Amino acid sequence: MTTYYQQMTCPFGTVHLYATEHHLKALLFKPWHAVATSEPTHSTNSVLERTKQQLREYFEGQRQTFDIPLDSNGTEFQKIVWQTLMKIPFGKTWNYGQLAQAIGNKNASRAVGAANGKNPISIIVPCHRVIGANGKLTGYAGGLKAKEWLLKHEGVL
Numbered sequence: 001m002t003t004y005y006q007q008m009t010c011p012f013g014t015v016h017l018y019a020t021e022h023h024l025k026a027l028l029f030k031p032w033h034a035v036a037t038s039e040p041t042h043s044t045n046s047v048l049e050r051t052k053q054q055l056r057e058y059f060e061g062q063r064q065t066f067d068i069p070l071d072s073n074g075t076e077f078q079k080i081v082w083q084t085l086m087k088i089p090f091g092k093t094w095n096y097g098q099l100a101q102a103i104g105n106k107n108a109s110r111a112v113g114a115a116n117g118k119n120p121i122s123i124i125v126p127c128h129r130v131i132g133a134n135g136k137l138t139g140y141a142g143g144l145k146a147k148e149w150l151l152k153h154e155g156v157l
Contacts, residue, residue: 004045008052011059011153012146015122019047023071026120027051029142055123059153064090072120081115088129091154095133117141123150 004019018026024047050068057063072082084102088094094102096109096116103112119127122141128150132138140147151157 004043004048006044006048006052008055010055012142012149015055015142017048017051019045019051020071021045021047023047023069024051024121024124025071025073027122027124028120029122029146051124058123061153064154066124068124070121070124072125074115074118074120077111078115078118081112082119082121082125085116085119085125085127085130088126090126091156093129093131093151093156095131095135097133099130113138129154129156 001020003025004021006017008015008017013029016026016028016031017024018028047069051066054063054066054068058066072079074082080103081099084099087102096113097106099116100106100108100112105111113130116127116130117139119125119141122128128140128142128147130138137144137147137151148157
């Protein structure tokens with residue numbers, strides 16, 4: 001399978017974008033070797049160009065949702081959590097308990113938190129919209145400054 005790669009500068013640093021011919025596979029704050037066994041072989045394709053355009057629009061305040069075809073690797077449970085993250089609207093936050101309730105298992109807050117932390121498509125699959133039950137920012141792969149920037153950008157903070 002051919003893997004395509006681009007870096008993109010954003011308001012809080014650099015993100016790394018990975019795609020196949022038809023799907024975005026990852027939007028990461030660390031390079032590919034941290035999550036995959038093989039390096040990307042090509043520099044760009046239409047999926048990455050579309051992703052970069054939509055991210056630019058988001059960062060400029062012109063976009064609140066994304067319509068990129070996604071295909072991330074994970075367990076069935078992780079995929080359910082990641083799909084549920086997509087239901088958190090722009091400008092809103094949920095806590096881990098709310099996310100657990102949304103997947104139908106109110107006692108799964110810790111498992112939901114672990115799955116949230118393994119989300120390979122940050123920003124587009126909005127794991128930054130999940131906060132602690134006390135309303136405080138919790139861990140984020142891009143760091144708390146990036147999470148704070150994203151939530152301020154969305155008018156939450």
